[in-house]
Amino acid sequence: MRILVFGAGSLGTLVGGLLASVHDVTLVARDPHAARVSAAGLDIVGAESAHASPAATTAESGHSADLALVTVKSFDTARAADALADCDVGAVLSLQNGLTEETLAARLDDPVLAGTATYGARLVEPGRVECTGVGRIVLGALDGGPDPLAERVGKAFRDAGINTLVATDMPRRRWEKLAVNAGINAVTALSRVENGALRSSDANDLAHRAARETARVARLERVSLPNRVAREAVDRVVEKTAANRSSMLQDVAAEKRTEVDAINGAVVDIAAEHGFEVPTNRTLAALLRAWERGEGIH
Ligand SMILES: NC(=O)C1=CN([C@@H]2O[C@H](COP(=O)(O)OP(=O)(O)OC[C@H]3O[C@@H](n4cnc5c(N)ncnc54)[C@H](OP(=O)(O)O)[C@@H]3O)[C@@H](O)[C@H]2O)C=CC1
Numbered sequence: 001m002r003i004l005v006f007g008a009g010s011l012g013t014l015v016g017g018l019l020a021s022v023h024d025v026t027l028v029a030r031d032p033h034a035a036r037v038s039a040a041g042l043d044i045v046g047a048e049s050a051h052a053s054p055a056a057t058t059a060e061s062g063h064s065a066d067l068a069l070v071t072v073k074s075f076d077t078a079r080a081a082d083a084l085a086d087c088d089v090g091a092v093l094s095l096q097n098g099l100t101e102e103t104l105a106a107r108l109d110d111p112v113l114a115g116t117a118t119y120g121a122r123l124v125e126p127g128r129v130e131c132t133g134v135g136r137i138v139l140g141a142l143d144g145g146p147d148p149l150a151e152r153v154g155k156a157f158r159d160a161g162i163n164t165l166v167a168t169d170m171p172r173r174r175w176e177k178l179a180v181n182a183g184i185n186a187v188t189a190l191s192r193v194e195n196g197a198l199r200s201s202d203a204n205d206l207a208h209r210a211a212r213e214t215a216r217v218a219r220l221e222r223v224s225l226p227n228r229v230a231r232e233a234v235d236r237v238v239e240k241t242a243a244n245r246s247s248m249l250q251d252v253a254a255e256k257r258t259e260v261d262a263i264n265g266a267v268v269d270i271a272a273e274h275g276f277e278v279p280t281n282r283t284l285a286a287l288l289r290a291w292e293r294g295e296g297i298h
């Protein structure tokens with residue numbers, strides 16, 4: 001399969017590097033990373049180890065591929081979609097956190113698949129990515145149901161040794177992941193604690209409230225996600241990732257823009273479309289945006 005990875009930073013470089021063992025992969029990345037990969041290939045270290053030789057470029061448009069993987073941060077999704085509109089791609093798959101597929105689908109004529117990733121990745125230096133945890137890619141039709149395209153993409157991932165599940169219930173899975181991220185990411189980022197700290201503090205109640213509100217909005221969107229399931233998903237992920245610093249805490253610590261707009265902000269916006277108020281998500285989003293503005297991050 002010819003695969004274009006749009007936004008090869010940490011996750012895109014890891015997944016693209018793994019895919020390159022059997023597929024024809026091009027990474028769209030920044031220099032000096034793109035130049036280093038073009039000249040000397042890519043080292044994958046940590047929980048996965050391999051040397052891969054995908055093509056790499058800083059050119060955003062003019063590409064032709066069977067599949068484009070979108071792995072930019074959520075706030076760069078619209079720009080990625082506009083660049084992909086100038087490419088000839090058969091299908092698009094997002095592996096991002098937050099609700100980004102709608103932005104892609106609104107701007108592109110190509111079929112857009114939904115995906116989630118629990119692999120951990122960190123770009124250590126140009127040409128070198130660390131797999132910090134082997135997780136799973138789950139992908140499927142954006143609206144759910146069986147999908148031959150998703151099956152083909154799932155097979156391509158599995159052929160490259162990537163732990164992949166093709167799911168027919170992506171709407172529920174996306175909203176459950178959103179509930180987990182809405183609960184854990186903003187709370188840990190604002191209180192500067194590891195995920196495990198949410199087990200035994202008032203912050204646990206806050207994370208549950210954000211997740212329950214998200215589940216309520218999912219149901220308004222006709223996605224079946226009971227409050228109890230969203231709350232238990234938060235507790236399960238807190239337990240499994242107790243020693244982790246959430247991606248949003250890492251962004252705040254590095255004084256980088258967060259993905260709050262596509263997580264808590266998306267919950268607020270979609271709730272508003274239904275005339276529904278989500279005070280916990282609204283408060284968390286407002287505090288993070290105030291921090292971003294105060295730091296001069298846009
Ligand atoms: N890292 C992880 O372990 C996981 C990440 N995710 C999700 O995956 C997504 C990506 O995360 P992550 O890989 O960590 O983020 P990174 O910031 O490491 O990677 C995104 C990369 O895309 C680049 N980029 C953005 N726009 C362009 C462009 N137009 N042309 C070329 N390159 C571009 C960025 O460069 P620049 O910064 O210079 O703009 C950056 O290098 C997020 O939604 C995240 O939540 C999900 C699960 C795990």
Ligand SMILES: CC(C)(CO)C(=O)C(=O)O
Binds near residue numbers: 180181185195237245
């Ligand atoms: C699951 C969780 C909360 C793990 O830290 C995550 O997805 C993130 O940090 O973005």
